[in-house]
Amino acid sequence: MYKLVSAMTLALFSLSVSAAEHQVKMVNNGKDGMMSFEPTFLKAEKGDTVKFIKTDAAHNSASVLVPAGAKEWKGKMDEEIVVSLTQDGVYVYVCDPHKTMGMAGVIQVGKPTNLDAAKAEADKLSKSFVMNKDRLTKALAQVK
Template sequence: MNKVVPAILLALFSIGASAAEHQIKMVNSGKDGIMAFEPAFLKVAKGDTVKFIKVDASHNSASVVVPAGAAAWKGKMDEEISIPLTQEGVYVYICDPHKTMGMAGVIQVGNATNLDAAKQESEKLSKSFVMNKDRLSKALAQVK
């Protein structure tokens, strides 16, 4: 009996320890051009957290597509936020002040359960971009 309790505690700790934190930078200029999230596409495991990092001023992160049952988010200007991703699927997000410049990205959590809906919504969103019009389609092409 004395060996069972430590084994259970170790198992519970291991479950919590398996969740990872990933970072997405909000930049004025980067490898994908101006006004970008780096990386523009990120695949993570269910239960992981994504932290949006302020590299340059005047950016935020706001979800525009989330899977059924997932919580939407909207960070304040210049706010670094951490988003726990507890639902599988495709998440599409933007920077509100730079949306028309195509500052958008995609996170895939586990299986892409809502890929068709994410593609449809992203196609509509991309029509409002005045530059970087293919940024979302390139990010969505990486979803598997």
């Protein structure tokens, strides 16, 4: 019985250790220009989390497309949010008040099972951007 409990504890510990927490900063001016998430593209594994870090004021993170079975999110203004990545696929998100400025990002988790849908959503969103029109296209070009 002791060996069984020890083996189960070790297995559960191994699962929790393998999950990573990634950080994405919400910035007014970053590596990808004005009003951006840093990084704009993130590759993660199923079970990982992403913490959206408030670096500058007046930002949030809100999903606009998630893989089937994944939970959508909408962070409050000026608050950090932690998002669990539970499904393989491509996640597309924006900052609501700066969406028209092209403040958007992409997360790839495992296999990009919904890449065509993500590209269609990115095309639709990019048409509404007044700047940074190619930001999502560049981010999606990194999906493999």
